Amino acid sequence: MNKKMAISKVYRTRILWMLYLVPLALSLSPPSAYSSSVSYTYDTKHRLANVVYSNGASLEFTYDETDNRLVKTSSEPTSSNYEDAEDGNIAGWEIYDNDPTGATIANVDDADRGSKVIELIGSATTNGYLLCNADGNYWNDTKFKVIEWSMKYSETFTVYIAVQTKDGFRYLYYTPTTTDNLGDGMYIHHGLGTDAMDGTWQTFRRDLEYDLKDAQPDNEIQAILGFLIEGSGRVDDIRTIE
Incomplete structure (x- = not known):
């Protein structure tokens, strides 16, 4: 052979x-499953604003005046x-x-x-x-x-x-x-x-x-x-x- x-x-x-x-x-796994590192960004009120994975995926959060989270937007991994x-x-x-x-x-x-x-x-x-x-x-x-x-x-x-x-x-x-x-x-x-x-x-x-x-x-x-x-x-x- x-x-x-x-x-x-x-x-x-x-x-x-x-x-x-x-x-x-x-397709069912979260972005972090393919990322070796992750970074977090907080706003002036110490609320989570952004999550960025090393594979290019990201999450972004916005809040209303009473600190309720309004929107979570995400982008797909690029690697x-x-x-x-x-x-x-x-x-x-x-x-x-x-x-x-x-x-x-x-x-x-x-x-x-x-x-x-x-x-x-x-x-x-x-x-x-x-x-x-x-x-x-x-x-x-x-x-x-x-x-x-x-x-x-x-x-x-x-x-x-x-x-x-x-x-x-x-x-x-x-x-x-x-x-x-x-x-x-x-x-x-x-x-x-x-x-x-x-x-x-x-x-x-x-x-x-x-x-x-x-x-x-x-x-x-x-x-x-x-x-x-x-x-x-x-x-x-x-x-x-x-």
Whole structure:
């Protein structure tokens, strides 16, 4: 069994029930569920005036002369944060390919970035790592179709973004190459350039709908399911955005 078939078998087995049993999970959750920080603003009478979440969602309150709250207005999130490592743990991560054994996932301090990051160490691209939600469920993110992540890699890697599309399950995958191999089946390839593995921190933003249609023009993304990566290095700030 080749590597792509192995990934597909592992991932598809786990997502089948997720796609149908909890499709409303994201839409029913409050904005704070996807935000790593929140700030509050109070008016001169010490009443709550604004709540702003780090994902872009906000709440605004107004009051009458007797301090009764009149209006609460809200704005939708502009991003969903799935990993910034600042909680100090590795919740949501797992090693989906542990052959050979010995691969590790750690939350570490990164001097160059000045923050905590996720460190993945294994036997090059023979080991693979998966990020889902902290509860083990997949993202099922139907709000956004753009993904952004930061990484520091000095060796080759493959990033897979698992998505559900109109025409079925797909992997959009990215490597440090200068060519786009595309694909008309389950796997769709784009290159990030050879500088992507130059050992410095870099941030990549991909419009997944665009990348999908680049290869399969009549297909459409319905949900972003998760982030997978093969290769040893460091990653941070994995999120979907408008």
